[in-house]
Amino acid sequence: MVAAVRCEKLVKIYDTGGQKVIALNGIDLSINLGELMMLVGPSGCGKTTLISVIAGILDQDSGVCELFGENVNAMRSKDKLQFRARHIGFVFQAFNLLPSLNAAENVSIPLLINGVKRAEAERLAIKVLEQVGLGDRWKSFPSQLSGGQQQRVAIARALVHSPRLIVCDEPTSALDHVSGHNVMTLLKEVALHQDRALVIVTHDARIFEFADRIAQMDDGHVVKVT
Amino acid sequence: MNHIALKMLMGDTGKYVGIVMGLTFASLIMTQQPAIFLGIMARTYSFISDTGLPDIWVMDEKVQFIDDIKPLQDTELYRVRGISGVAWAMPMYKGLLKARLANGMFQTCNVVGLDDTTLIGGPPIMLEGKISDLRRSDSVIIDVDGAKEKLGKPALTPNSTPVPLKIGDSLELNDHRAIVVGIAKVTRTFQSQPVIYTTYSRAKSYAPRERKLLSFVLVKAAQGQNLNELTRRIREKTGLAAYTRNEFIELTYHYFMKNTGIPINFGMSVLLGFIVGAAIAGQTFYNFTLENIRQFGVLKAMGTSNWTLLRMILLQAVLVGSIGYGMGVGLTALFGYAMRHSILAFKFPWQLLLFSGVGVSLICMIAALISIIKVIRLEPAIVFKS
Numbered sequence: 001m002v003a004a005v006r007c008e009k010l011v012k013i014y015d016t017g018g019q020k021v022i023a024l025n026g027i028d029l030s031i032n033l034g035e036l037m038m039l040v041g042p043s044g045c046g047k048t049t050l051i052s053v054i055a056g057i058l059d060q061d062s063g064v065c066e067l068f069g070e071n072v073n074a075m076r077s078k079d080k081l082q083f084r085a086r087h088i089g090f091v092f093q094a095f096n097l098l099p100s101l102n103a104a105e106n107v108s109i110p111l112l113i114n115g116v117k118r119a120e121a122e123r124l125a126i127k128v129l130e131q132v133g134l135g136d137r138w139k140s141f142p143s144q145l146s147g148g149q150q151q152r153v154a155i156a157r158a159l160v161h162s163p164r165l166i167v168c169d170e171p172t173s174a175l176d177h178v179s180g181h182n183v184m185t186l187l188k189e190v191a192l193h194q195d196r197a198l199v200i201v202t203h204d205a206r207i208f209e210f211a212d213r214i215a216q217m218d219d220g221h222v223v224k225v226t
Numbered sequence: 227m228n229h230i231a232l233k234m235l236m237g238d239t240g241k242y243v244g245i246v247m248g249l250t251f252a253s254l255i256m257t258q259q260p261a262i263f264l265g266i267m268a269r270t271y272s273f274i275s276d277t278g279l280p281d282i283w284v285m286d287e288k289v290q291f292i293d294d295i296k297p298l299q300d301t302e303l304y305r306v307r308g309i310s311g312v313a314w315a316m317p318m319y320k321g322l323l324k325a326r327l328a329n330g331m332f333q334t335c336n337v338v339g340l341d342d343t344t345l346i347g348g349p350p351i352m353l354e355g356k357i358s359d360l361r362r363s364d365s366v367i368i369d370v371d372g373a374k375e376k377l378g379k380p381a382l383t384p385n386s387t388p389v390p391l392k393i394g395d396s397l398e399l400n401d402h403r404a405i406v407v408g409i410a411k412v413t414r415t416f417q418s419q420p421v422i423y424t425t426y427s428r429a430k431s432y433a434p435r436e437r438k439l440l441s442f443v444l445v446k447a448a449q450g451q452n453l454n455e456l457t458r459r460i461r462e463k464t465g466l467a468a469y470t471r472n473e474f475i476e477l478t479y480h481y482f483m484k485n486t487g488i489p490i491n492f493g494m495s496v497l498l499g500f501i502v503g504a505a506i507a508g509q510t511f512y513n514f515t516l517e518n519i520r521q522f523g524v525l526k527a528m529g530t531s532n533w534t535l536l537r538m539i540l541l542q543a544v545l546v547g548s549i550g551y552g553m554g555v556g557l558t559a560l561f562g563y564a565m566r567h568s569i570l571a572f573k574f575p576w577q578l579l580l581f582s583g584v585g586v587s588l589i590c591m592i593a594a595l596i597s598i599i600k601v602i603r604l605e606p607a608i609v610f611k612s
Contacts (some may be wrong), residue, residue: 048610057527057606078531085529092609096524100237101230112227113529169610 003066004165004197005031005054010063012049023049024060025220033164034194036187036210039201041217047201048169050217054199055167056084068164085113089158091187093170095150097142103129103153104138110161128156132186148179155186168200172207184210227530231538234518235545241514245546246553248510252503252589253554256582257574258561259499263492264578265571270482271475272413273320273336273421276350280444281453283474284315284460287467291481292474293416295320297438298466305464306443311451312460316341319429320441322419326398329380335372335420337399339429347444348410349423355393355408360425366399367408371569372420399432416482418569500585507550507586508593511543515597519604527606535601539594547590554586555579 010027013020023046031037039047052058053065056072064071067087072080089110090096097106107125112118126138132152142150151171158166171187172180184207192198200211208214216224236242268275273292274283284306286296306315319339324332340347340360348357353370360367368377368391377397378388391397396405404424412421424432430439445468447456453470460468469477483489515522522535562572 048607052607052610055527057609081529081531084527088529090524090527090609092524096520096609098230098234098237098521098524100233105230105233109230109525110528112230113525113534118229 003030004033004035004068005029005199006064006066007050007054008064010050010053010065011061012046012053012058013061022220024053024063026063027220027222029215029222029225031197031199033197034192035212036192036198036200038208038211038214039199039217040203040208040214041223043203045217046220047217051167051169051199051201054165055088055090056080085110086161087164089161089163089166091151091154091158091166091168091171093173095142095147095154095174097150097153097157099142102139102141103134103145103156106142106153107156107160110157110163114161125156125160128160129153131159132156146179147175148182151175151179151183152186155183164196166196166198168198168202170202170204171200172202172204177206180204180207227525227534227538228541230525231541232545234521234538235514235542241510241517242546245507245510245514246550248503248507249546249550249586249589250553250557252500252507253551253582253586254557255499255503256496256585257555257558257578259492259495260578260581261558261562261572261574262570263488263496264573264575266416266488266492267479267482268573269414269416269418269571271478272415274471274475274478276413277347277444278350279346279446280316280471281447282445282457282460282468282470284443284445284464284466284468285441287461287465289467291478292320294481295441297436298440298443299438300440302464302466303440303443306445306460306466309456309460309463311448311456313446313448313451314344314346315446316344316346316444317426317440318347318442318444319426319433319439321429321433321439323400323422323432325377325404325420325422327377327379328397333376333420335377335399335422336415336417337422337424337429337432339424339426342425342427345425349412349421351411353409353411357408357423359407360423362405362407364396364403364405364428365407365424366397366404366428367410367423368406369412369421370409371412371414371418372422373406373409375420377420400434402432404432414569414571503585504589504592507589508596511546511590511593512596512600514542515539515600519600520608522601523604523606523608526601526604527609532602536598539598539601543590543594543597547586551583551586555582 007027007029010024012024013022041047053060059073104122104125107128108121111121111124129135129138132155134152172183188210214226215222286298288296303315303317321337322334323337325335326332345357345360359365373391377391381388391406393406396403433439447453457468457470562574565572
């Protein structure tokens with residue numbers, strides 16, 4: 001299998017008012033294309049820091065993190081930005097939809113960032129909303145949607161520009177069991193395919209069944225991959 | 227991304243209206259107070275600008291401003307007339323005299339005596355009667371505001387407005403009878419006293435006995451004559467002060483600027499208005515960015531460049547700035563329009579529009595700059611914090 005993500009001896013240290021906190025302490029991890037990998041572990045073990053580094057929005061202090069064979073950390077900031085816009089999709093715990101934009105406009109943002117014209121971007125956004133079962137709600141604003149529907153809009157936003165890696169931060173923690181299950185089914189069925197990898201950070205044991213592999217983290221280390 | 231910036235701005239109507247209102251208020255106080263200041267300052271020289279015909283004003287060299295009368299001997303008129311380049315020179319009396327009103331009260335008036343023959347220096351606009359009516363015996367022309375307010379006859383019923391003086395009514399000036407033969411429109415003066423026009427010889431009879439009663443010599447330059455050259459020649463030959471109309475306006479304006487508390491008082495008020503307006507608008511706009519910082523973080527995480535975010539914030543600032551500015555100056559203009567018949571001084575020249583425009587732009591730019599710095603420094607990883 002081809003590695004979508006390959007982390008080797010990743011170290012990230014935060015300096016919090018003179019006190020050094022080692023968030024990642026020599027992480028070795030690889031995630032393959034077509035794989036749904038979950039990162040689990042107690043709070044403060046470094047899960048969020050690891051997906052931030054993997055997604056290219058945080059620089060590691062040492063070690064290597066390659067995405068599809070490219071060392072993102074070594075890229076110029078402009079190239080890194082373009083790489084992120086083109087190849088990575090995000091799903092956040094708090095959905096992070098823009099409240100003043102309707103569903104289609106929210107979903108179209110990654111396309112606009114990638115230079116697609118507004119009308120075309122919104123047309124494609126509605127198409128993806130149909131895939132996630134919200135084709136009839138494309139005009140709705142986030143405040144008019146339930147938590148599960150908002151997360152489905154967020155998933156559509158993460159998918160619309162056909163990224164090769166989708167990072168999800170606690171995608172089900174703000175949802176009830178049924179909605180969480182539906183969101184995971186959607187992610188597995190719609191988002192995952194052989195040219196794409198999914199990394200999900202979660203505490204929610206109810207969704208572990210959806211993972212291809214689970215990396216258990218503790219104290220900045222990956223202690224077990226099952 | 228521009229439409230996203232605009233939707234972010236207008237999405238929350240309350241906040242959007244708050245920012246626009248803050249800038250409207252800033253723009254309003256940046257224009258309204260200076261407009262009143264300029265209006266007051268314009269009144270200091272309104273008599274000069276109302277007297278349109280002469281090119282040059284000749285007076286005692288110690289005169290500091292229009293109401294600082296240091297009378298000359300009548301013979302000075304003939305000396306000025308004898309200078310080459312002078313087309314004509316006419317006498318003018320200007321002095322403060324007390325008028326006795328019908329109710330027995332006294333009112334200080336600005337009495338202007340015009341050359342008996344030509345009546346040069348008369349009021350700019352006649353509302354009733356003709357300026358030539360001043361040739362009738364005991365005749366005076368009074369300004370419309372004075373006729374309605376300070377020189378008005380006692381009200382017919384208590385608490386109602388005075389009855390305006392009209393043509394044919396009489397008043398008493400220094401024990402002399404004066405009959406109103408015309409009503410004129412003049413620009414209000416700094417002290418807002420009623421203005422009474424009469425002939426030079428009659429004004430002298432109203433004025434208390436003095437050896438010198440000639441206030442100004444009004445001069446028209448011969449065609450093609452250089453005004454600066456002529457004023458220099460008049461000063462040289464007579465030892466008197468001679469100013470072109472604009473120079474005399476400037477002399478008066480600077481006297482009031484230098485010797486009264488008006489500039490400092492209004493300056494403080496304008497400065498305070500600017501600071502308060504800037505603080506309100508800047509703070510509101512900055513708060514707006516702070517409240518949307520997570521949204522900017524999401525855009526940044528998804529790959530939006532700092533340059534695009536900067537453009538979005540500038541667009542938001544320009545939009546709220548333009549609307550706030552337009553509404554602020556609009557309200558100021560409405561205020562001026564609503565007060566046009568009142569005693570309030572108000573002048574709203576284009577330079578003031580420019581000044582407030584620069585002021586509001588400055589506020590928006592500073593607020594946008596602080597917001598932009600915040601967004602540029604924003605760590606996109608905040609989006610992973612719940």
